[in-house]
Amino acid sequence: MQVTLETTSNLERKMRISVPSERVETQVDAKLKQAAGQANIKGFRPGKVPMREVKRRFGDGIRQEVSSELMQSSFSEAIVKEEVSPAGSPVIEDVTMEAGKDLEFTAIFEVFPEIELGDFGEVTVEKPAAEITEDDLDAMIEKLRDQRKGYAEVDRVSKADDRVNIDFEGFIDGEAFDGGKGDAADVVIGSGSMIPGFEDGLIDRSAGEEMDLELKFPEKYQSENLAGKEALFKVKVNKIEEQELPDLNELFFKQFGVEEGGMEAFRTEVRGNMGKELEAALKSKVKEQVFDGLIAITGVEIPKALVSNAIDQMRQEAVQQFGGGQNIDPSVLPVEMFETQAQKRVKLGLIVNAIIEKLELKTDDDKVKSVIEDMASSYEDPEQVVNYYYGNEQQLNQVQNMVLEEQVVDSVLEKAKVSEVEMPYEEAIKPNEPAAEDPAAEGPADKEPVAEAADGEADAPVGDEGEDSA
Structure with a gap:
């Protein structure tokens, strides 16, 4: 096997590899014999198919298969011989793959760079130090209570932090739009799960009350067909529920594995x-x-x-x-x-x-x-x-x-x-905070129209309820 290696840039290498025809033909012949023994061709008894017929039917495919295998194995041998470390799979070009001739091909690939490490003494680190105070502990316990809060139906007008169950449908220029309808959707007022103004419009409402909310989608909105457009939402309030925080008792403690104490x-x-x-x-x-x-x-x-x-x-x-x-x-x-x-x-x-x-x-x-x-x-x-x-x-x-x-x-x-x-x-x-210039930090926009993803509440409105949802 002959190998020539050319440096085309700091990291790119071009390798020309030539595999002797004898090696190619030996493997082709072996696979042809294997095929002859397994071929089931009409008019011939199993295992008795003439080699010329096997070559006619399967020769090109077998040569392609053998050449592909040899290109992989010879490339692996060549990089060891030349002591290079590819940083990825090679691009194969200029392949010569003819009967009776050497198998030749060019592999273009990048190598790992040589790295000259800088002076660690130039690295500056501000090592943060913090303690957990009683106030921090109290705040965490309240957070844990909030995470396990429940809701109970109330007979009063709605206010911030209430959960309201609503039916709604949105219209733009008098026409309903895809993903703009929801039935029996739960919305927590103040959660920010809806477009600006929607949740504010649910304050001071009573169960059974119907209303129209005239709103405008943000100029920068994930659904371009809705961005910046004015919309009318017809809303009906089905029920109003207020938060109920769990008591700090034995039952609550057991949820965190504390059985006694x-x-x-x-x-x-x-x-x-x-x-x-x-x-x-x-x-x-x-x-x-x-x-x-x-x-x-x-x-x-x-x-x-x-x-x-x-x-x-x-x-x-x-x-x-x-x-x-x-x-x-x-x-x-x-x-x-x-x-x-x-x-x-x-x-x-x-x-x-x-x-x-x-x-x-x-x-x-x-x-x-x-x-x-x-x-x-x-x-x-x-x-x-x-x-x-x-x-x-x-x-x-x-x-x-x-x-x-x-x-x-x-x-x-x-x-x-x-x-x-x-x-x-x-x-x-x-x-x-992720770097502002890093687009990956923002993540893909996959939220539903109107609802901007509410944690277990109304993922909602314009999105997941019934056949009319988007």
Whole structure:
């Protein structure tokens, strides 16, 4: 086998490979003989089909199959021989595939870049520090009560925070529009699940009351055919319900696994969970600053193939997260939505791998075990969860990679400029805002008209009720 390698740019390589015809014909003949023994052709006894007939019927297809297999195997041999590491699958061009001639083809591919790491001392990190106060604990308990609130029907006019059950239908220029009708839809006043003005129009209403709401869709609206248009909504209020928060009693505590010990044990349990959340949030903020710092001090030319692969992966993730179980083709999501974040993801991956190689970091098995046991501790049967992770190679690899990333972060922090910044608990656990210029941070627009997604309430109106819904 002959191989020539040409460097066409910093990362692109062009490889010409020639496979001797003897090797090709040997494999073609072997497959032809195999086909002759298996062929079932009218007019011939099984296994007695003449070779000329087998070649006539199957020769071209078999040669195509053999050539494809040889191109894959010879490319693998060639990159080992030339000591190159492709960053993606090659593009195959200029294929010569004729009987009696050498199999020749050109493979064009990108290689992984050589990375020169910057000075970790130039990385600046503001390490957040926060404590959980009694006020923070009280606020969390109220939040937990709110998450488990119920609703009870009342005989009065509606007010903010009430849940109203309504029938409605929207019209533009006197014509009903798709997705503009809902029957027996629950709307929480003040939830922001409806277009501006809709929920305000439900205040001070009585059960059985009918009304017309003259509203205007926002200029920037996910459904372009509705954006900026004036609409009339005919609404009927079916019933009004007010919030009912659960009492802090034994029944409530049991929902969080606290079987005994009353309020004191419940507060201890909640504080413990808040502590875990706080620890994870603080680590995440530090990790993000370290990674941003590494990107800033390290110049990396990234292979287009890796970015393309990352975009495909992020498309899949977006469909899983926002697709609502629908069968959506990820390729319909525009590349521009993910390109910036994909480039950052690839660049960071290359830098982290370079650090692991340079510092010869190995996964800390004790730390992996500690992480798995910590995650398992919140389950009813921790041992079963631990066994699941160690019995599932993919899940175990994810934890190992996470621990290895933490080891990279720790290595950088040893040399970085680190200062401590005090902050309240609520600010500490709040995720950092995504960069405004990052289209991927916005996510795909998949919400229904009018209803902008209300958590378990009216996802609603213009959307999911009956045959008239969009």
